[in-house]
Amino acid sequence: MSGTESVGFKAQLRRWVQVGGPFLGLVLVCLFFAFARDEFGDPARESIFKPGNLKIVLVQTVVVGIGALGMTLVIVSGGIDLSAGSLVAFCSVLGARLIVAGSSPVVVVLLAVAAGVGIGLLNGGAIAGFRLLPFIVTLGSMSIVRGAAKWLGKNQAISIPNDSGISAVMKVHSPETLFPLPHGVWIMLVLAAVTAVVLRQSVFGRHVVAVGSNESTARLCGVRVRSVKVAVYALAGFFFGVAGVMQLSRLTQGDPTVAVGLELDIIAAVVIGGASLSGGSGSILGAIVGALLMALLRNGTSQLGWANYVQEIIIGSVIVLAVGLDKWRQGRAK
Helix, strand or coil: CCCHHHHHHHHHHHHHHHHHHHHHHHHHHHHHHHHCCHHHHEEHHHHHCHHHHHHHHHHHHHHHHHHHHHHHHHHHHHCCCCCCHHHHHHHHHHHHHHCCCCCCCHHHHHHHHHHHHHHHHHHHHHHHHHHCCCCHHHHHHHHHHHHHHHHCCCCCCECCCCCCCHHHHCCCCCCCCCCCCCHHHHHHHHHHHHHHHHHHHHHHHHHHHHHCHHHHHHCCCCCCHHHHHHHHHHHHHHHHHHHHHHHHHHHHHECCCCCCCHHHHHHHHHHCCCCCCCCCCHHHHHHHHHHHHHHHHHHHHHHCCHHHHHHCCCCHHHHHHHHHHHHHHHHCCC
C-alpha cells in the first residue's frame, strides 16, 4: 500500500469510527440490558425492550434530541451554549402563560420559539460582536434566562389544560404498543433530517464547519465569520424554543425550575454522537443516537432499580469516555 493510499485509508477509518461510534455504543448498551437482571432477579429485557417502554424511551429522547440539533451547530462552529436548559424552561413557562391567557396553540408555538430565537440572537451578537468567549456569555445568559423564567412564572409551575392542543403534541396513545408514535417524535426526526441536509449540503453548513475548523482561515477565504456565528446561535435558540414547547407538552405545565442541567445532557449527546469540542466536526444523526443512548441508559437503569446517583455516575462516565475518544481522534488526525 502506497503512502497516499495509507493516508486515505486512515482518514476513511477515522470517518467510520466517528460515524459508527455512537451506533456501537448504542448496541453495547442494548446488549448489557439484554443480559442484565433487575433487583428481583428477573431478566431486564422483558421490561426494557417491551414496545410500550421503547415508546417511552423515544418520548424521553425528544427534548434532549431537539436541543442537540441546535447544540451540534454551535459545537461544530467552535462554540458552546450553556443557556440551553434555562432557555427550554423559559420557553415552556412563556408558553404556559400564553395558554392560560387564552392564546391559540399556533400563537403559543410561534411566540415561544421566537423568544428562543431572540435570546439566541443576543448570545450570538455578544459573542460575535464583542468577541467574547461563548462559555462566559452563555454562562451569564443561563443565569439571566433562568431568573426571567422564575419571574415570568412567579416562582411556581403554571399548569395547562389537557385539551389545550399543545398537550396533544407529546401525548402517548396506545401505551402498550410502539406505534403510533407521539407527534413530538416525528417532529424531532423531521427537524433532524432537515438540519442534517443544511449542515452537509448547504453553503451555510460548509461555512459553519469552516469557522469551527479554523476561524482565521475561514475569514481569509471570504466567510463572514460574525454573521455565521450570530446565525448559528439564533438557530440554536430556535431548537431550544421548540424543545421548550415539547417540554411544556410533555409535562402539561411550565415550570421555571425544570431542565436544570439539561444543557449538560444535550452537550453529552452531541459529544457521544461524534462531535468534537474543538469544533469543525459533528453529526446530526450521531447527536440523535447520542440522545437516544442517554435516554435508554436512564430508563434502563431505572428499570433495574438502580439508585439515581448510580445513574448519574454512569452518565458522567459515558461523557468522559466520549470526550476521551474525541481527544484520541484528534491526536490520530494530527
